[in-house]
Amino acid sequence: MKAKIYVPAIAIILSATAMQANASTVKENLKEKVAAMTTEQKEARGEAMKTRIAEIKEINKSDLNRNDRREMRTELKDMNKEAKAIASGGVYITIGGILLIVLILILIL
Numbered sequence: 001m002k003a004k005i006y007v008p009a010i011a012i013i014l015s016a017t018a019m020q021a022n023a024s025t026v027k028e029n030l031k032e033k034v035a036a037m038t039t040e041q042k043e044a045r046g047e048a049m050k051t052r053i054a055e056i057k058e059i060n061k062s063d064l065n066r067n068d069r070r071e072m073r074t075e076l077k078d079m080n081k082e083a084k085a086i087a088s089g090g091v092y093i094t095i096g097g098i099l100l101i102v103l104i105l106i107l108i109l
Contacts, residue, residue: 034085049079
């Protein structure tokens with residue numbers, strides 16, 4: 001009788017647990033890699049990405065097979081992520097943050 005209760009309970013518990021994704025570690029590795037670069041290296045990598053994008057634009061994509069087009073898309077997505085990591089570093093304030101600052105200033109004044 002106990003076995004009939006424990007087996008489904010264990011199955012439900014194991015199916016409900018979350019699996020840890022590796023996506024965050026990939027982003028962190030990219031950020032660490034970009035943080036270790038000097039400004040000259042960042043500029044050189046940016047120029048290399050620009051030339052590669054120009055090469056990709058010149059390619060006749062109708063001649064490529066499905067796998068080649070998929071590889072090209074993933075390469076462009078990876079370069080886009082890397083470019084965003086290189087260009088990041090700004091300070092962003094949300095609308096809620098602005099409203100909070102304005103309310104605090106009103107209360108103080």
